[in-house]
Amino acid sequence: MGRPPCCDKExxxxxxxxxxxxxxxVSYIQEHGPGNWRSVPINTGLMRCSKSCRLRWTNYLRPxxxxxxxxxxxxxxxxxxxxxxxxxxxxxxxxxxxxxDNDIKNYWNTHLKKKLAVANSTNxxxxxxxxxxxFATGSSNNQPEIxxxxxxxxxxxxxxxxxSSYASSMDNISKLLDGFMKTTSPSPPPPPLQHYDVGYDDVxxxxxxxxxxxxxxSGTGGGEMDCFDVYHHHQHQPASSxxxxxxxxxxxGEESKQMMNHQAPPLSSIEKWLFDEAAAEQVADLMDLSxxxxxxxxxx
DNA sequence: AACAGGTACAACCGCGAGAGG
DNA sequence: TCCTCTCGCGGTTGTACCTGT
Numbered sequence: 386m387g388r389p390p391c392c393d394k395e396x397x398x399x400x401x402x403x404x405x406x407x408x409x410x411v412s413y414i415q416e417h418g419p420g421n422w423r424s425v426p427i428n429t430g431l432m433r434c435s436k437s438c439r440l441r442w443t444n445y446l447r448p449x450x451x452x453x454x455x456x457x458x459x460x461x462x463x464x465x466x467x468x469x470x471x472x473x474x475x476x477x478x479x480x481x482x483x484x485x486d487n488d489i490k491n492y493w494n495t496h497l498k499k500k501l502a503v504a505n506s507t508n509x510x511x512x513x514x515x516x517x518x519x520f521a522t523g524s525s526n527n528q529p530e531i532x533x534x535x536x537x538x539x540x541x542x543x544x545x546x547x548x549s550s551y552a553s554s555m556d557n558i559s560k561l562l563d564g565f566m567k568t569t570s571p572s573p574p575p576p577p578l579q580h581y582d583v584g585y586d587d588v589x590x591x592x593x594x595x596x597x598x599x600x601x602x603s604g605t606g607g608g609e610m611d612c613f614d615v616y617h618h619h620q621h622q623p624a625s626s627x628x629x630x631x632x633x634x635x636x637x638g639e640e641s642k643q644m645m646n647h648q649a650p651p652l653s654s655i656e657k658w659l660f661d662e663a664a665a666e667q668v669a670d671l672m673d674l675s676x677x678x679x680x681x682x683x684x685x
Numbered sequence: 686a687a688c689a690g691g692t693a694c695a696a697c698c699g700c701g702a703g704a705g706g
Numbered sequence: 707t708c709c710t711c712t713c714g715c716g717g718t719t720g721t722a723c724c725t726g727t
Contacts, residue, residue, distance in 0.1 A: 399696080402695085420713090421712090436698090437696075437697080443714090487716095490717085491695085496693090688726105689726090692723080692725090694723100697718080700714105701713105705710090
């Protein structure tokens with residue numbers, strides 16, 4: 386007997402989500418937290434399948450998501466990471482905590498693939514890529530490295546930190562509710578959202594870890610120490626001390642820290658490469674073209 | 686103004702992995 | 707060890723919007 390289809394039941398609604406549905410979903414998650422998606426449609430009365438609820442939350446409603454145009458910096462990172470990891474969008478997204486894997490995937494398919502095709506035809510990108518051995522050898526010839534990097538990506542603090550992500554989420558929800566209130570009036574006020582003092586246009590990164598966030602590579606932040614300084618400052622320190630100092634790990638517990646201590650080098654090869662001169666050079670070039678909006682005020 | 690083609694992105698589908706019984 | 711359930715991921719589709727003719 387095969388697996389029963391998830392969403393082919395009678396009465397399961399498909400298609401775009403309405404603001405009302407969003408409100409219901411957000412309210413429920415605000416109260417119960419994300420997870421246990423099976424129970425979400427049951428408890429909320431939403432005529433959606435659990436998968437649809439999860440997708441809506443993770444790709445649209447989840448707090449800390451940055452919407453709008455990708456910066457040149459983000460583009461560069463996606464291109465780098467895609468070259469290394471292939472179409473492992475979730476792994477790539479873990480390095481861009483403000484972007485969803487769906488966003489990155491869409492952006493890759495609609496923009497970057499085309500751009501790269503054009504660039505490759507003029508050899509402009511390929512020459513840059515070939516500066517680095519990883520590009521020169523091709524991802525398929527570095528399977529162990531890729532595997533390691535994928536594992537690292539999964540272990541990254543951004544990979545899965547529901548608690549911290551959820552805890553900082555209310556700006557998105559506030560946005561949603563705000564937008565909803567603007568477009569539907571009069572209507573009963575939504576449940577009060579607490580713990581959110583962030584303005585509508587002031588989306589904070591879901592995770593504030595300066596090393597793991599490539600946003601810091603922009604170097605345009607107003608901090609006392611730019612990201613490369615941070616990197617150089619910490620690259621010889623054990624991962625644990627760095628993570629402890631900068632409050633990494635998101636929702637990871639002590640056990641995870643220990644795991645990191647045992648399994649992860651202070652700086653993985655992918656991270657080294659991404660901070661490497663070639664990448665830095667390329668990204669720095671892109672930085673010059675950036676509008677600066679990718680620079681996120683960091684905690685240092 | 687109307688239409689066609691292109692683009693962007695939200696959402697869906699199917700599969701695999703992992704957890705738990 | 708096997709089976710079922712649940713979740714997450716990557717590929718794909720549908721559709722609203724944009725742009726050019």
